[in-house]
Amino acid sequence: MHLDCGVCLVRDWRAADKSSLVRFANNRNVWRNLAHRFPHPYTDADADAWFSHLAKRPRRTSWAIEVDGLAVGGIGADIDEGIWCRNANFGYWLGEPYWGRGIMTAAVRNTARYALEHFDLMRLESRCSNGIRHPCAYWRSAAFSARACCARASPRMGRSSMRRCTRAFGSCPLLRRLPQPSAPT
Numbered sequence: 639m640h641l642d643c644g645v646c647l648v649r650d651w652r653a654a655d656k657s658s659l660v661r662f663a664n665n666r667n668v669w670r671n672l673a674h675r676f677p678h679p680y681t682d683a684d685a686d687a688w689f690s691h692l693a694k695r696p697r698r699t700s701w702a703i704e705v706d707g708l709a710v711g712g713i714g715a716d717i718d719e720g721i722w723c724r725n726a727n728f729g730y731w732l733g734e735p736y737w738g739r740g741i742m743t744a745a746v747r748n749t750a751r752y753a754l755e756h757f758d759l760m761r762l763e764s765r766c767s768n769g770i771r772h773p774c775a776y777w778r779s780a781a782f783s784a785r786a787c788c789a790r791a792s793p794r795m796g797r798s799s800m801r802r803c804t805r806a807f808g809s810c811p812l813l814r815r816l817p818q819p820s821a822p823t
Contacts, residue, residue, distance in 0.1 A: 639752070649701055651702045659680075660685050662732075668733065701714060703742075710741075711741075717759070727762075
């Protein structure tokens with residue numbers, strides 16, 4: 639995939655991304671907002687395991703977020719199985735030096751649209767702890783709607799925090815009306 643989001647590019651991961659993946663993923667502030675399967679510290683061995691995992695997947699549903707030629711984050715949809723095969727858990731992370739620039743908003747907006755259309759999904763679901771600086775901003779910009787708040791649902795660093803669940807539907811008229819990103823100037 640090669641998805642131009644204006645301020646960033648969402649594309650397939652490449653083996654050449656290993657050094658930037660380790661550089662930006664090995665950050666406690668990034669790690670603390672992610673699922674337990676995202677390790678910290680993030681090492682070369684973790685990057686090798688990630689690329690091995692991607693190579694074994696039957697279809698590509700995890701992508702790099704590129705800015706200025708560097709993979710500075712990741713975004714993807716873990717598609718459920720069986721009777722839930724038209725639903726996916728939507729996750730993303732961005733290297734801390736790139737926070738606050740509108741990069742994740744653009745990546746979420748465009749990748750959500752892409753995933754819903756290209757994988758015949760009915761619903762994307764995203765979860766976020768209350769530790770993220772602007773937990774709902776990305777979701778609102780991509781036509782996600784709030785679904786639930788689960789108190790004490792996500793233990794991290796020895797304490798529990800609230801988890802917010804959101805969703806976007808493939809038939810959502812807001813998602814279809816989102817403007818396409820303009821080319822960078």
